[in-house]
Amino acid sequence: MSDESSVPEELLRPYDHHSHERDLYQQWEETGCFSPDGSGDPYTIVMPPPNANGLLHAGHAFFVTLEDIMTRYARMRGKRTLWVPGADHAGFETQVVYEKHLSREGRSRFDLSRNDLYREILTFTEENRKHMEQQLRLLGASCDWSSARFTLDEDIREQVYRTFYQLNDDGLLYRDLRSVHWCPKHQTGFSDLELVHETRKDPFYYFQYGPFVIGTVRPETKFADKYIVVHPDDDRYAQYEHGQTFEVPWIEGTVTATLIKDEAGDPERGSGVMTITPWHAAIDWEIARRHNLSYEQIIDERGKLLPIAGEFAGRNAVEARSDIVAKLKEQGLLVRIDESYEHTVPTCYKCGRDIEPQLKKQWFVNMQPLAAPAIDAITNGDVSFVTERYRRIALHWLKQVQDWNISRQIAWGIPIPALVCNTCGHGVVSDEEGGTCPECSGVMEKDQDTFDTWFSSAQWPFLVLGYPDDPMYKERYPIDMMETGQDILFFWVIRMIVLGLYRTGKVPFRDVYLHGLVSDSKGVKMSKSKGNVVDPIDIANEYGTDALRMAYVVGIAPGENMPFSVDKVRGYKKFANKLWNMGRFVCGESEKVGDGQLAETDQAALTAWKDCLRDVTDDMECHRYHLAGEKLYHYTWHTFADTVIEESKAVFSDGSSDEQASRATLLLNVYAESLAALHPFMPFVTEALWKHIPEGSWKSSPLLIKQQWPSL
RNA sequence: GGGCGAUUAGCUCAGUUGGCUAGAGCGUCUGGUUUACACCCAGAAAGUCGCAGGUUCGAGUCCUGCAUCGCCCACCA
Numbered sequence: 001m002s003d004e005s006s007v008p009e010e011l012l013r014p015y016d017h018h019s020h021e022r023d024l025y026q027q028w029e030e031t032g033c034f035s036p037d038g039s040g041d042p043y044t045i046v047m048p049p050p051n052a053n054g055l056l057h058a059g060h061a062f063f064v065t066l067e068d069i070m071t072r073y074a075r076m077r078g079k080r081t082l083w084v085p086g087a088d089h090a091g092f093e094t095q096v097v098y099e100k101h102l103s104r105e106g107r108s109r110f111d112l113s114r115n116d117l118y119r120e121i122l123t124f125t126e127e128n129r130k131h132m133e134q135q136l137r138l139l140g141a142s143c144d145w146s147s148a149r150f151t152l153d154e155d156i157r158e159q160v161y162r163t164f165y166q167l168n169d170d171g172l173l174y175r176d177l178r179s180v181h182w183c184p185k186h187q188t189g190f191s192d193l194e195l196v197h198e199t200r201k202d203p204f205y206y207f208q209y210g211p212f213v214i215g216t217v218r219p220e221t222k223f224a225d226k227y228i229v230v231h232p233d234d235d236r237y238a239q240y241e242h243g244q245t246f247e248v249p250w251i252e253g254t255v256t257a258t259l260i261k262d263e264a265g266d267p268e269r270g271s272g273v274m275t276i277t278p279w280h281a282a283i284d285w286e287i288a289r290r291h292n293l294s295y296e297q298i299i300d301e302r303g304k305l306l307p308i309a310g311e312f313a314g315r316n317a318v319e320a321r322s323d324i325v326a327k328l329k330e331q332g333l334l335v336r337i338d339e340s341y342e343h344t345v346p347t348c349y350k351c352g353r354d355i356e357p358q359l360k361k362q363w364f365v366n367m368q369p370l371a372a373p374a375i376d377a378i379t380n381g382d383v384s385f386v387t388e389r390y391r392r393i394a395l396h397w398l399k400q401v402q403d404w405n406i407s408r409q410i411a412w413g414i415p416i417p418a419l420v421c422n423t424c425g426h427g428v429v430s431d432e433e434g435g436t437c438p439e440c441s442g443v444m445e446k447d448q449d450t451f452d453t454w455f456s457s458a459q460w461p462f463l464v465l466g467y468p469d470d471p472m473y474k475e476r477y478p479i480d481m482m483e484t485g486q487d488i489l490f491f492w493v494i495r496m497i498v499l500g501l502y503r504t505g506k507v508p509f510r511d512v513y514l515h516g517l518v519s520d521s522k523g524v525k526m527s528k529s530k531g532n533v534v535d536p537i538d539i540a541n542e543y544g545t546d547a548l549r550m551a552y553v554v555g556i557a558p559g560e561n562m563p564f565s566v567d568k569v570r571g572y573k574k575f576a577n578k579l580w581n582m583g584r585f586v587c588g589e590s591e592k593v594g595d596g597q598l599a600e601t602d603q604a605a606l607t608a609w610k611d612c613l614r615d616v617t618d619d620m621e622c623h624r625y626h627l628a629g630e631k632l633y634h635y636t637w638h639t640f641a642d643t644v645i646e647e648s649k650a651v652f653s654d655g656s657s658d659e660q661a662s663r664a665t666l667l668l669n670v671y672a673e674s675l676a677a678l679h680p681f682m683p684f685v686t687e688a689l690w691k692h693i694p695e696g697s698w699k700s701s702p703l704l705i706k707q708q709w710p711s712l
Numbered sequence: 713g714g715g716c717g718a719u720u721a722g723c724u725c726a727g728u729u730g731g732c733u734a735g736a737g738c739g740u741c742u743g744g745u746u747u748a749c750a751c752c753c754a755g756a757a758a759g760u761c762g763c764a765g766g767u768u769c770g771a772g773u774c775c776u777g778c779a780u781c782g783c784c785c786a787c788c789a
Contacts, residue, residue, distance in 0.1 A: 007748090014751070015751085179787085192786095197788095200788095204789090214789075216789055217788065218788070265789090270789055274789040276789080277789090280788095281787080281788070281789080283787045283788090285787095286787080344786080344788070357788080389717075392715090392716080393784075393785090396715070396784095397784095397785075490784095521724065522723080523782095551737090555724085555736065557725085557727090562725095563724055565723090565725095565737080567724090567737070567738045567739085568724080568725095568737055568738070570751085571736095571738065572737085573751065575751090576751085577751045578748095578751075578752085580749085580751095581751090581752085584748045584749075586748085587748095588748075622728070624728060626726070627726075627727085630735095630736070641748085642753085646753095649746090649747090649748095
């Protein structure tokens with residue numbers, strides 16, 4: 001190097017992310033760089049609001065990286081860019097987390113009144129929010145903090161209520177006695193999405209039931225069974241008539257059983273004959289309702305047998321099973337046991353316990369009429385999926401969508417604005433109090449239930465923009481991009497399309513980009529019990545946020561899972577340092593920059609860079625960030641540094657002054673543009689280097705975050 | 713029972729509309745204190761792109777079948 005003194009002192013040391021990241025972020029934030037600016041077209045992206053019940057994990061860092069790349073790129077392309085951050089109260093999820101806190105303190109949710117529990121959790125989430133927002137800053141998220149929203153904000157709740165009222169007015173909401181997926185541990189019902197179906201091998205028991213043999217896995221539900229169901233066309237039972245009664249010796253003495261012929265009977269399954277337990281099985285309830293049959297609860301909400309179970313009353317139903325079978329055997333009613341029976345059992349997605357269906361009155365959204373416009377919108381491309389396969393998956397789900405149970409029996413959430421009869425459970429949508437039940441003259445009380453969290457988050461895009469009157473809504477809805485995890489396609493993405501169309505008449509977003517799951521470096525799901533959890537904040541602290549971000553992007557195709565490898569992060573930390581050292585060389589020669597005329601060989605090198613840049617820009621436009629990042633890495637390291645800079649050494653030692661001027665111009669020009677193109681990926685190191693880029697045609701903004709994307 | 717995805721170097725993954733003498737990171741080996749950089753440089757080894765057919769001038773890339781792994785959906789008799 002000819003003149004050491006022209007290199008800024010800072011550049012003489014290796015890159016130290018600690019001494020830049022916080023300061024740069026603060027500088028961006030304080031100078032308003034994250035707010036929409038300029039006169040370009042609006043570009044809007046809404047952050048999937050992280051659950052305010054803990055710290056950010058590796059999955060959050062994945063979406064922050066992708067969305068920040070999208071945001072910074074749009075900003076550099078001159079768009080009036082807005083990335084809306086937020087936080088989700090995350091009803092059930094958060095309550096479960098808080099219950100664990102309580103139990104560590106030797107307390108239980110059942111010791112607290114609903115209001116006290118609510119208040120405690122509110123404080124808890126507010127603290128979490130603060131931490132989370134700091135963590136988002138550490139990850140470089142260039143979101144507009146002034147537009148940050150929480151799902152429990154007053155105006156947001158108000159609009160959620162309006163949606164509920166409107167669904168009611170339009171006849172798309174109903175409260176009905178239905179079989180609900182009930183978790184005996186968590187004491188709440190779920191929608192069908194919150195179940196995990198587990199394949200299991202259980203003994204399948206055949207019992208003598210009057211002249212019939214019935215089959216069941218769950219003898220413990222059968223105490224009060226008194227309806228026998230067969231298929232109307234099953235010839236084996238043609239001799240019996242629908243409605244015919246039988247005196248049947250059964251567990252607790254003789255019962256009078258009635259034969260029901262119904263299409264739901266499956267001649268192929270078991271013995272082709274079943275008795276039904278409407279209170280604890282969805283199909284059985286359907287059958288009972290079709291034929292107006294009576295029904296009775298056998299198992300309580302905690303999974304214990306009720307007095308109808310006689311000597312077994314008070315015992316856990318599943319645990320009592322073998323004793324119940326023993327009693328039936330004693331009575332000579334056990335025909336045989338099939339030990340190789342395989343079936344699937346719905347379990348609670350949170351605790352893994354068997355779901356115990358219970359009949360309950362809950363609020364349901366009638367989904368089919370709502371799904372139809374969403375199917376159209378997806379089919380005709382009003383919403384496009386970055387990975388085509390998710391479009392088909394979404395359509396498939398919508399075409400067979402179930403009605404949505406939006407009632408949750410938990411305290412933490414948005415209370416359902418309804419009155420419910422304390423006697424018969426009849427409900428009326430209302431935000432008022434008191435009154436008499438129109439059905440049974442019981443007392444109407446405020447519904448104690450809260451909404452399924454997804455009911456409010458499904459409205460997030462138009463809620464955060466201030467639907468219906470805010471100018472921001474009018475200008476920015478539908479938003480440009482919804483980037484989120486592929487695992488919440490049904491829970492969230494589709495429901496946003498559904499409710500967005502319902503409330504606003506428009507799709508909520510034009511593009512959906514779905515990323516995969518973050519696993520450990522071997523592709524194994526991260527979990528505390530496996531001890532393979534990585535904390536992205538720790539990693540960022542050790543290797544730098546830029547390195548972390550590159551590791552999240554490069555080499556991971558859209559929608560694919562991300563096996564998190566610390567070695568990969570380490571590799572990109574080296575890259576950040578490499579960029580830094582390149583700056584040392586390039587800035588050291590910057591005084592030689594001439595009048596901008598390039599020699600022929602330098603012109604060729606510039607063209608090669610522009611070819612790369614065009615390719616990268618095309619990738620950015622098509623959301624191929626994994627390729628754009630990799631190409632920039634390659635170009636800067638293996639072309640610019642390894643070839644262009646290496647060749648420059650000869651020019652600077654032996655070349656004419658014109659040649660040196662041309663070469664210095666080329667170096668600075670291409671280097672500055674590479675930093676700009678890399679900025680969405682590695683915002684900190686590029687911004688830190690940008691300070692040292694001298695004024696010139698390649699630099700139109702003192703801050704790189706506001707620099708225009710290089711011309712093609 | 714239905715649907716979807718994956719199968720490419722030792723490991724984890726890219727490879728966009730068929731043109732690849734198939735790439736990256738990490739790892740391995742050899743040689744370098746070359747004045748930007750040892751968080752580096754130069755170079756090397758390493759893959760019959762799951763198997764079997766087919767379409768094509770040409771297939772990792774398209775089609776068919778098979779195998780293995782994984783995921784999702786589905787009303788527990």
